[in-house]
Amino acid sequence: MPPAPAVTNFRPLRNAAVCLGLSLLAGPLAISATLAAPPARSPQLSGLATLLLGTVRGKPTGMNGVTRLTAGDVDRELRLACQELMRAGPVDLDDTxxxxxxxxxxxxxxxxxxKVSGVDATRDDTREFMASAKPILERGICRNPDVPVLGKLGVRLRYHYVAGQKQLVLLDIPPDQCLRK
Structure with a gap:
């Protein structure tokens, strides 16, 4: 069997940027509108669940729901919002x-x-691309004005991107990270 041909088409890697960046990379990398998917519809969610989903989509919510974090048990409120998002089911953010x-x-x-589809996480060039995209993704997350406010309230955000069973990238945003940006 002949060896696999060398990869000369980097469209899959560009598509990986679209996949992983969601709307977070759209601004920083100026991805053309033709590659961006139409916004997915959100299920009816509480303010805090909407806020958390907004940090994933890269869309500010005007701090809708933040008052639930300022009075009471913050861990409990976050847990309830995540449970609500889990009940709402998976949300397609774009086509991949x-x-x-x-x-x-x-x-x-x-x-x-x-979960990202259409990306081979075992390839060296995919891993290299993901390592180089990580700071761009982190800056995109921090540009959402809701994220620094969550940080001021002591909330740490972690974004686990996987393809199949392989982790592509983990973005860890400690409470003070976006305050420095």
Whole structure:
């Protein structure tokens, strides 16, 4: 059997940027409108669940729901919002990226789970691209004005992107990261 041909078409890598960046990379990388998917419809969600989903989509919500984090048990409120998002089911963010939900960890940690299709996570060039895209994705997350406010409230955000069973990238946004940007 002949060896596999060398990859000369980097469209899959460009598509990976679209997949992983969701709307976060759209601004920083100026992805053309032809590659961006139409916005997915959101299920009816509480303000805090909408806020959390907005951090994944890269869309500010005007801090809708933040008052639930300023009075009461923050870990409990975050857990309830993630449970609501899990019940709402997966949300397609674009044609290759799906938000599968979130879970919380003690200490105001929210972990988002995102599934990317059409990307081979075992390829060296994919891993190299993801490593180089990570700072761009982090800056995109921090540009959402809701994220620094969550940081001021002590919330840590983690974005787990997977393709198949392989992790593509983990973006860890500690509470003070977006305050420095």
């Amino acid at each position: 990226t799906r938000f599968d939900g979130c879970v919380t960890r003690p200490g105001k940690i929210v972990e988002f789970h995102l």
